Amino acid sequence: MSGRIVVVTGASGGIGRAVAQGFGARGDTVVLLARGERGLAGAVRDVQDAGGTAVALPTDVADHDAVFAAAARVEQEIGPIDTWVNVAFTSVFAPFRQIEPDEYKRVTEVSYLGFVYGTMAALRHMTPRDRGTIVQVGSALAYRGIPLQTAYCGAKHAIQGFNEALRCELLHERSNVHVTMVQMPAVNTPQFSWVLSRLPRQAQPVPPIYQPEWVARAVLHAADHPKRREYWVGSSTAGTLAANALAPGLLDRYLGRTGYRSQQTGTATDGERPANLWDPADGPDGKDYGSHGIFDKRAVATDPQLWASQHHGVLVGLAGAVLAGAVGLRLARR
Template sequence: MTGKENQVVVVTGASGGIGRAVARAFGARHARVALLARGEQGLGAAADDITRAGGTALEIPTDVADFTQVDAAAERVEKEFGPIDVWVNVAFTSVFAPFSEIEPAEFRRVTEVSYLGYVHGTKAALNRMKPRDRGTIVQVGSALAYRGIPLQSAYCGAKHAIQGFNEALRCELLHDGSRVRTTMVQMPAVNTPQFSWVLSKLPDHAQPVPPIYQPEVAARAVVHAADHPRRREYWVGGSTVGTLAANAVAPGILDRYLARTGYRSQQTGAAKPAGQPANLWQPADRARDFGAHGEFDDKATPRSLQLWASRHHGLLAAAGGALAATALAAWRRAQP
């Protein structure tokens, strides 16, 4: 693989939220970053971010639900930037509503973007990486890839599908002895603009379930995963670890807990803004740039101790072993 300063990176959903923060993080390493999204205003602003950070940007308006567009984007990236080193799938859309209120066409659209968009991106990347026998694909997932919650049935279904798809693909790559790597990063609640532009049928303004993390925390995890893709997945945030652990031990109890709290915790209590845009069918950032951050800066944390521990688990294990050895030696010295 080329050096980090010369990496060719593709980020889908790069115009806002986690995708925007990820693109900016790679740009800070002077990478050549291709930005795929539908909203041209957001894409232009994201490209400016990359340039200011020291990288090189390539804007490619793309609807990831259409494989022809995704494959054409990959072809253009390789023509203008060279072989793709890292492909990051982030793009998604969703509907905040009880399942009974989601129309079949809406559910299908969420699936086409949020699940098949990852399949399309992965396919386009693999078609180019496998013949070279090198490259990395990072799937940006969620704690909701393991644990469904109310009011987000379409999104949870897509994230569960990505999880199964990525596991199957990883097994195939291992079987083939391929040096192409794929890994997944499971995210917590993140302060992104989605709560201002996802189609919502809720009476109150939607919000992420606390604790909330800033998108830069997510971006650091993605960049680390891209640099260390042998690990099958990464969990970001103590809330992700706690949720997945609880779901593994007592999923039925968690069902009942979420039934009681899941509706209230995903709404601010304030009325939904009149005229709020919805990006399900058309990009919300055609006329304005939403940026990486959402409306919850005052509630979001810019760091995660759990992420640091996850990135340094080898060091922590060694330190733990050393402490145990020291304690054992002290205990032995104290024996008569």
């Protein structure tokens, strides 16, 4: 399974960076698509140190011409693309009424249309030879919206619907090109330090928080086994999806009461923090943020949920149902 040509968008930091390094450890050639110069340079070193070959192509995934050109360049100069992984995103942490139209548009162009353009680019080359794999990195928020993240949740919901529809078309065509989606939990990535925030306090992922290297394993597994419709990573993801399916109205009320507080630390927002909505935080004047965020002390590196997801979700369903029942009972008593 080694020696493949893999394209990863959003490869300069966070999950994308960890995924690129994981493919590099297999000896793959990893093409890194992102905007940030310092982050891309760091990702190249990570892939090479892991044992792979790295090629950096600075690309804004919101620019479809740039994405198509990057894919064509890979095919012409490196070789046929075996796997394409869509990870790149941006967002705004703020109540909906505090987000400007152009900001919402930008989030949608990067976090949703970036996945569409990447998939289009990959299919242009994979379909004629009837082979290849596309992995969409999603989120539990593809099924369950939460406050303060309307733009991000909207994009992840859109990716989910788009991917399901495309998968049906490929099945109709009996294509040997496969698409799959990996639904992520809260992950300790740099996004909480560089996403545009109008929150009064430092944004944080809702615990339990997982390390990028751990969730990256699910992406590599999905690339190896793309016939599965989707994978769920993290016990919190399974529980959230199950609770939303069984008691969505109660979950709305619960998140309405707790969602603001649980997504912020007790520390005031730094007025000097960067925002990568329009320009990369890891550009020439920025720094390389790497794959990890600022929550290393609270993040975990293992979780039995990944094993369960890889084994057809039998344990996922059981655990999720139990958790959903407990959440529903708790809410019903309030």
